[in-house]
Amino acid sequence: MSDGFQEDDDDIKYGVAVCNECKSAFPVEEFIGVFLSDADADKGVHRKMLEQRASHAPADIQEFINQTLARIYTEYETEDGKWNREEMRYYDAEVDTEKQRIRMLDSMKSIPVWRIFIPRQKWIINRILPDIKGRQVLEIGGGVCRTVYKLFNPDEFQFQYTGTDISFKRLMVAKMAMPSSDFIQASALNLPFKDNAFDGVLSFGMLHHLPRPEEALNHVNTKLAAGGFIGFHEPVIRPEISPFITGISRKIFRQYQHSEHDGKINLKNSLKVLENQHHEIISYREQISIVRAFTESLLGKFFKKQMNTRTAIQILESVDRFFINTICRLSKKFGPNAVLVVTRKKKQ
Numbered sequence: 644m645s646d647g648f649q650e651d652d653d654d655i656k657y658g659v660a661v662c663n664e665c666k667s668a669f670p671v672e673e674f675i676g677v678f679l680s681d682a683d684a685d686k687g688v689h690r691k692m693l694e695q696r697a698s699h700a701p702a703d704i705q706e707f708i709n710q711t712l713a714r715i716y717t718e719y720e721t722e723d724g725k726w727n728r729e730e731m732r733y734y735d736a737e738v739d740t741e742k743q744r745i746r747m748l749d750s751m752k753s754i755p756v757w758r759i760f761i762p763r764q765k766w767i768i769n770r771i772l773p774d775i776k777g778r779q780v781l782e783i784g785g786g787v788c789r790t791v792y793k794l795f796n797p798d799e800f801q802f803q804y805t806g807t808d809i810s811f812k813r814l815m816v817a818k819m820a821m822p823s824s825d826f827i828q829a830s831a832l833n834l835p836f837k838d839n840a841f842d843g844v845l846s847f848g849m850l851h852h853l854p855r856p857e858e859a860l861n862h863v864n865t866k867l868a869a870g871g872f873i874g875f876h877e878p879v880i881r882p883e884i885s886p887f888i889t890g891i892s893r894k895i896f897r898q899y900q901h902s903e904h905d906g907k908i909n910l911k912n913s914l915k916v917l918e919n920q921h922h923e924i925i926s927y928r929e930q931i932s933i934v935r936a937f938t939e940s941l942l943g944k945f946f947k948k949q950m951n952t953r954t955a956i957q958i959l960e961s962v963d964r965f966f967i968n969t970i971c972r973l974s975k976k977f978g979p980n981a982v983l984v985v986t987r988k989k990k991q
């Protein structure tokens with residue numbers, strides 16, 4: 644059902660989708676499908692969206708809406724629900740108003756492609772580009788989906804892109820940036836798609852925000868067709884360094900704002916999950932940012948402008964590459980603090 648207007652053939656601005664099987668109603672708002680589980684839904688926001696839709700809906704759909712609202716109330720206190728709503732509120736806050744969303748869109752347009760994470764994500768994208776035309780690609784925790792927007796535009800590279808995130812407001816910015824793509828608000832632990840629906844899944848710095856990153860990899864894998872890829876960029880736990888030291892150094896060298904649920908993934912366990920799901924590693928790269936983080940935090944306050952130039956960042960990143968290719972290889976004391984991984988699900 645749609646009580647709004649249709650922009651493209653399959654784009655609905657306001658409406659409600661219903662699932663006969665799970666007896667649920669999901670609002671569609673501002674072209675974004677709100678497919679949150681009962682536990683993840685925000686009582687206030689979700690209720691308002693569904694109630695607005697209910698007033699225009701036929702009786703059988705109203706019944707689904709009422710059942711969904713009743714369940715949201717009983718499942719509200721689960722640990723995952725609380726965790727996910729905290730993430731949602733944190734990442735919504737920066738783009739809460741129309742003015743903030745426009746500002747964010749402008750900053751996405753102007754952010755240089757050499758800024759720290761983008762070259763890493765480009766490294767992943769370059770490995771999947773040759774085979775992307777006509778494929779279905781899912782991004783989990785894409786936020787404003789700036790990487791895809793900057794480097795991997797679905798219209799230009801001719802693939803079907805679906806961006807998901809727990810933050811509805813971030814997805815509104817993503818939709819402004821890429822109006823012909825689809826955006827769904829959903830948790831990476833609870834994706835509302837058919838099994839084997841995608842040819843590829845991307846995750847840029849999001850698995851480490853989940854209560855159970857390895858479970859998410861297993862779950863994402865069910866949505867992936869045989870032969871499909873998973874590409875991710877994540878910070879990793881370094882068993883050789885105590886969590887106490889890691890915590891302190893993160894506070895000192897912290898260079899960007901992150902939510903409270905900013906953990907790290909266990910690399911060994913994550914790769915094991917993928918191996919058990921019959922994935923082979925196509926490309927793998929270790930990252931470290933000791934020299935860059937140290938230098939930036941030391942000099943960044945006084946030489947902010949100079950430290951922010953392409954040349955400065957590239958030099959520091961090269962020193963870190965050298966560090967990881969020499970000292971980290973020789974010494975068990977230094978492991979990577981992040982990894983770039985691309986795997987492929989073997990055809991059986």
Ligand SMILES: C[S@@+](CC[C@H](N)C(=O)[O-])C[C@H]1O[C@@H](n2cnc3c(N)ncnc32)[C@H](O)[C@@H]1O
Pocket residue numbers: 727730731734783784785786787788789790807808809810813829830831832846847848849852853
């Ligand atoms: C560090 S940001 C990375 C955003 C984006 N991938 C990028 O590279 O700019 C982490 C993202 O994970 C999202 N997130 C947190 N928990 C999530 C969950 N359970 N399911 C989906 N996305 C989630 C946040 O809303 C946020 O957009």
